[in-house]
Amino acid sequence: MRMGLLTGAITLTTMVVSSLVPNATMAEEASCGVSSPCEVESGQYYVALPDSPADDEPIGAIIYLHGWKGKADQTVQNHALRSLADDLGVALIVPQGVGGSWSYPGSPSQDRDEFKFFDELVDDISERFPIDRDKIMLSGFSMGGSMVWNLACYQGENYAGFAPIAGAFWDPIPAACPSPLTNLYHTHGIDDKTVPMVGRAIGANWRQSDVFDSLDVWKRQAGLYGITPTSITAGDLQCDVWSAHGEKLELCLHDGGHSMKANWIRRAWLDLANTKHW
Numbered sequence: 312m313r314m315g316l317l318t319g320a321i322t323l324t325t326m327v328v329s330s331l332v333p334n335a336t337m338a339e340e341a342s343c344g345v346s347s348p349c350e351v352e353s354g355q356y357y358v359a360l361p362d363s364p365a366d367d368e369p370i371g372a373i374i375y376l377h378g379w380k381g382k383a384d385q386t387v388q389n390h391a392l393r394s395l396a397d398d399l400g401v402a403l404i405v406p407q408g409v410g411g412s413w414s415y416p417g418s419p420s421q422d423r424d425e426f427k428f429f430d431e432l433v434d435d436i437s438e439r440f441p442i443d444r445d446k447i448m449l450s451g452f453s454m455g456g457s458m459v460w461n462l463a464c465y466q467g468e469n470y471a472g473f474a475p476i477a478g479a480f481w482d483p484i485p486a487a488c489p490s491p492l493t494n495l496y497h498t499h500g501i502d503d504k505t506v507p508m509v510g511r512a513i514g515a516n517w518r519q520s521d522v523f524d525s526l527d528v529w530k531r532q533a534g535l536y537g538i539t540p541t542s543i544t545a546g547d548l549q550c551d552v553w554s555a556h557g558e559k560l561e562l563c564l565h566d567g568g569h570s571m572k573a574n575w576i577r578r579a580w581l582d583l584a585n586t587k588h589w
Contacts, residue, residue: 343439345387348407351435353428356406357387358440361397369443371589372402372436373580374470376451376458378478380411391573399580402442406432413458417481419517425458426466433469446589448580450474452571453506456497457481460525463495464488471587472496474579476571477506479525482518492533494586496561496579497522498548498571505569522562529560545578559586 343349345359361370373396377386386392387405396403406428412420437444447470451459456478463473464480467490474496499508499522510521530536533555540551540562550563559582563575 348384349435349439351428351431353423353431354407354409355383356404356432356436357383358405358436359387359393359396359403360440361400361402363397363400369441369446370401371399371446371448371580371584372404372442373399373576374404374406374432374447374449375576376406376413376449376455377408377411378451378453378455381408381455382411383407392576395573395577399577401446401580402436402440404432404436408455408458413454415458415461415481416485417483417517417520418454418457419513426462429462429466429469446471446587448472448474448583450476450576450579451478452476453478453569456506457519460497463493464490464528466490467493472579472583474498474576476575477503477569478519479506479522480520480528482510482520484520484524485528487532488528492529492555492558492560494559494583495529496559496563496582497526498563498565498575498579500567500570501564502566502568526560526562533558533560535560546574547572548575548578557586 345357348355348357375392383405392403409422414420414423414425436442449459449462449470456475459473459475460479464485472494476498506519508522510519512518535553535555538553540553543550543552547565548563550561553560
């Protein structure tokens with residue numbers, strides 16, 4: 312990106328991009344999937360189906376959005392993400408950002424109507440693969456996490472839940488979201504220097520928001536502002552949990568920097584499945 316945004320700072324703690332899962336999936340045998348991209352009008356995505364899907368039953372899906380300069384064809388091959396999805400019996404969907412970036416409000420990249428693209432993607436995966444549209448969770452890292460926040464805000468009804476990591480709104484933060492609060496599990500490192508919790512300026516024209524200001528948008532909208540959260544420990548995460556009307560807002564912090572673990576996504580999926588009684 313012009314300002315060197317988020318370059319070289321992504322540490323995928325449990326993920327090695329070059330690691331491959333040796334077993335072929337059903338999607339690899341289709342016209343598109345792991346080895347070749349699926350095409351929609353606005354872009355491309357890759358998909359890996361679980362090795363042993365339930366017979367004649369639609370499955371859930373985790374849509375994972377890569378970080379800055381990420382490559383979907385490499386990410387879909389990632390051992391940790393593939394193992395996670397296979398263990399859960401869900402599809403792993405990895406869209407490709409234009410130029411390795413995402414065009415959400417406030418982003419330096421404005422190369423595509425992402426909301427149109429994700430509408431097309433959800434329609435396509437549910438028509439092309441045995442995926443249950445009511446069991447789709449969005450996750451993403453860094454700029455991918457920020458895109459997840461914006462999809463939760465503007466198209467939240469299209470997904471069962473959201474698990475962004477190390478990325479929230481960018482300025483200007485929306486005063487309110489058109490969508491109601493849907494289960495959102497945000498994870499962030501307290502020592503993150505690339506996307507600090509307090510935000511930071513990117514050049515003269517852009518700014519990552521303060522994560523707490525992003526959270527306040529949902530708290531105000533869901534009537535959670537001023538309510539003391541429940542605090543829990545989940546492995547290496549310390550989480551504050553707010554809930555209202557069966558929906559959940561979480562902030563989970565760890566001691567590290569700009570990093571992600573597949574287990575954080577696993578935890579969000581399992582909690583979402585429990586909340587939704589899947």
